[in-house]
Amino acid sequence: MALLEVKDLQVNYGVIRALNGISFEVNEGEIVTLIGANGAGKTTTMQTIIGLIPPKAGSIHYDGKDITKLPSHKIVNMGMSQVPEGRRIFQELSVYDNLMLGAYLEKDMSKIKARIENVFEQFPILKERRSQIAGTLSGGEQQMLAMSRALMANPKLLMLDEPSMGLSPLLVSQVFEIIKDMNAKGITILLVEQNAEKALGIADRAYVLTNGVITHQGTGAELAGSEEIKKAYLGG
């Protein structure tokens, strides 16, 4: 059974329809990517899944339960976390406070400490800067922090919204390596990207979102090989 199952999801902003009945699923252990141009509805999809935007119609099931109408804190508590578009780390708080907020729903201090140790092991730069105000980190470091903060929740499903945005090509490759690495450790990934080439390169399966509708789906390799997709999203 799918870990995440989105069915006929419809979201309106006032009279504007942002999502026009999209359906897709993410199975346990997969990397699934949602690609599409600016304004296609990718971020809306992500925010609706985690409970920030109420859908107009359709359903979202996670781990076998209907989460369509649940508030976000209950959804997060079921083992879902998100690296939002633009990272949205807490700029005025320290690196340490950001990480602690990532583990907000965990009350067992020993577990939190162990997770922080893990993060510091993977990203030594964050350990070095633990007391630094997060807004003073470089773009790449902020992205590491945003991903670490999401990992602090110990998620089963991690959703990343444009993690490569605004990063240098070298850092972009690094971010995709980290995503693959997290997946290898057992975390299911839903990845939203404009960088379609890279995203399709690591994805088991992919969906193409155009103006609020899913127009194509297939394995990462299939879509990467499709002439139509190449033309529209891969620059030729």
Place this chain on the structure above:
Amino acid sequence: MVIAIDGLSLGAIYALIALGYTMVYGIAKMLNFAHGDVIMVGAYMIYTLCTLTWTTGSLPIWAGALIAFVVSIVVCTLLGMVNEKVAYKPLRGASPLAALITAIGVSYLLQGIAQLIWGAEQRSISILDRLGTVRVGTVAIRWSSIITVVCGAILMIGLTLFVKKTRTGRAMLAVSEDKGAAQMMGINVNKIVSVTFAIGSGLATFAALFYLPTTAISPTLGSMPGIKAFAAAVIGGIGSIPGAVVGGILLGVVEVVCNSFEATASYTTAIEFALLIIILLVRPIGLLGKKRRVKV
């Protein structure tokens, strides 16, 4: 010396009230203009309960006052939370103007209810001023002022530590900076807003106790300190906790100093608000206000 202590004392009162304004603004992004009236309700509660325990009980005076005060804090804290749930929560997401008008409405509602219950005539009660004065060298300093300064400092330090070091405090800062991102961390924003109103109203009850020695109790008691504390919060930079403290103390000291000179005494309030205008002209975000970083 007397001026300094009295100024700090009044400043601490303004700061305690300003903290309520600034925290609510930071977290719920609204101006709770009914906040001053919580002080008024606190004052009436303390007055009524003190009178009750003093006339009926066999308790010592200080014990009766302590019980009255603790009960008043509980009542005001609940009042703040209920006020938010009933009047403001349904308006979250509505235009800020709707919440502002509602807050003004709640303010008049509380004043009206107080007038119904306690009547319009002024009352007074002496609690902290019973302690009299202490002589330091040649000057006499009121104990009530000393207690206000010391307790005010303890409360403000306590609040700062709470916000910086605890899980709930950290969540408050997160909600204040980015509500959506805070929700993604699993923070229940409604709960945090409720806690914020509770803390603000609790601090306002302390302010009421400290304010009582220098004021008569009436249904409009909260208006003036409410407005001045709001000015203090803006001077310090609304949304900033240290800003509220600095703004409050600054305004309190200015007020006491102005009052102590014959030439300026009748212009005190004008001078205070002129100060607000000047500071806003020079530094529109307030003394310790932060410019929000534009998100990349």
